[in-house]
């Protein structure tokens with residue numbers, strides 16, 4: 001029986017590449033998204049992967065969403081916590097709304113989503129929880145106090161949850177991408193990318209979403225059971241924590 005994988009934010013950018021790579025590896029995949037229906041429908045038409053709309057920053061919405069996915073596809077074996085946003089500004093100008101939105105979407109979502117599936121994984125003695133953090137959660141980034149705090153939180157979440165579930169066949173790992181060629185990074189002005197970002201990347205280019213997806217498929221595999229609590233850095237050599 002094919003294992004079931006649920007990818008949050010799985011309809012665009014890195015998440016879309018993760019969804020497609022898991023599908024190609026033989027998983028039954030569900031992709032969630034927040035509100036961009038046009039992108040989700042396009043993704044669904046291209047890939048044949050079912051899409052589900054809910055807000056990962058809401059615990060109740062996650063409970064209802066996971067229930068629907070499990071009714072459609074079966075119990076979730078692999079959860080990929082990928083959905084994320086940025087609301088960049090210097091801390092001395094940051095509003096409480098900008099802080100809360102980023103913390104709740106990028107860190108609160110790990111509680112909201114993982115809590116829905118962990119009891120089932122424990123009962124079945126198999127599970128993979130893979131979260132997408134960021135290089136900026138490892139090293140900090142100007143204008144991203146909210147994002148860096150949330151993404152660093154994802155790493156702590158992973159280390160602690162891995163310990164609690166290590167004996168039960170469940171692995172919990174986190175991937176820290178560097179700068180990846182998605183809409184999130186394309187929002188950075190081109191001259192800033194060329195003058196300030198790419199020169200800091202030893203491999204001398206942005207990463208591609210498929211290069212993060214490859215790491216997810218590796219960690220999701222049944223025979224990756226000895227890898228847990230780890231932080232996998234995929235950043236073209238830019239930073240080593």
Ligand SMILES: NC(=O)c1ccc[n+]([C@@H]2O[C@H](COP(=O)([O-])OP(=O)(O)OC[C@H]3O[C@@H](n4cnc5c(N)ncnc54)[C@H](OP(=O)(O)O)[C@@H]3O)[C@@H](O)[C@H]2O)c1
Nearest residue numbers: 009013014033034035036055056083084134179180182184
């Ligand atoms: N791009 C990079 O260079 C980079 C680097 C390091 C880490 N990351 C991390 O990698 C992950 C994916 O980034 P990306 O660049 O692929 O982003 P993206 O292209 O902006 O796509 C984000 C995805 O997350 C979904 N999403 C956002 N907020 C959500 C919410 N509240 N509830 C449910 N879904 C939500 C979006 O849904 P809609 O389509 O409906 O908006 C979309 O599917 C994020 O966690 C990001 O922080 C990215």
